[in-house]
Amino acid sequence: MTIQAEPLEVLDVLWDVEMPSGDRLPVHKADARAKLEDRGQQRAARMLDGLPVRKDGTLEEVPVDQVFLAVHLELARLSEFVHVPQRMASSLAPIVAQLRDDAGGTIRVVDVGCGIGFDTRVLAATRALGPDVEFVGLDFNSLLVDAAARLARAEDIPVRFIHGDALDPSLAIDDPARTLMISSGVLHHIGRDSLGDFFARHGDLGVAGFAHFDPSPGFWTHAGAWMLHRTRMREPISRHDGSMSMRRALSAQELLDSATARIGDDYELTCEDVSRYIPQPEKIVRPIVGRRR
Secondary structure: OOOOOOOOOHHHHOOEEEOOOOEEEOOEHHHHHHHHHOOOOHHHHHOOOOOOEOOOOEEOHHHHHHHHHHHHHHHHHHHHHOOHHHHHHHHHHHHHHHHHHHOOOOEEEEEEOOOOOHHHHHHHHHOOOOOOEEEEEEEOOHHHHHHHHHHHHHHOOOEEEEEOOOOOOOOOOOOHHHEEEEEEOOHHHHOHHHHHHHHHHHHHHOOOEEEEEEEOOOHHHHHHHHHHHHHHOOOHHHHHHHHHHHHOOOOHHHHHHHHHHHHOOOEEEEEOOOOOOOOOHHHOEEEEEEEEO
16 A cells, blocks of 8 residues: 655755754755655645756755745744734643742743744743743754844843754753743644654653644634635745645644653643534644643
């Protein structure tokens, strides 16, 4: 039986890095197109046609950078519209309250795959989790990390942004027992094969808890996402990749199974899909929450 490869988002093929350093590598336009065409994504492949290339066929970096920043700015607007930072705060509040009861000191929230850091900056600026919480953004894309840091400085928001990989075994966190991890729209990028390793990192690090938000699959999610991307996004790649995120979305049971298999003994896990029958646009993106036992 032939297993159909998962569809790709356009941004997936426009960025490549050297492991384990994370240094950016040049991307050949023909290779990027081939990755999409091999999955039958002809329309997505055509979106690369307007990107200029060097004589050796590699994509010029500045136009690619502009695409990445434009798409992530639109993602920030969408996150604002569906109140992702506020819902993150709501999911984390009980864990933060318990940590305060257990002992004093600063609580740290690490935003994995933070992008340009919109959610982290909102949480820090509004002090939604209290004045004793500090925020750190972590992303493997150096362009987005630099943009997030510039925005935080311009807005005078106390957030640190770090270039790094959450799956890197050498990653260490000070005082993990008072550290929480969050993300938005990251789990479906990690993919089913690596999802177990991602959850296992939480146990290896010994963090107190996490709340990872990702699209919930289903008819209303697809319909709501299509409308939101059509009405609120101008970039064709934003519209394509937003819809593709819905197709790659993982069910609550898939997320719980992956997490339970690797850290179920250490964390109390919760995750719920949106209703199949009632439209709930505010819950298109919902979390899997883990609380250390």
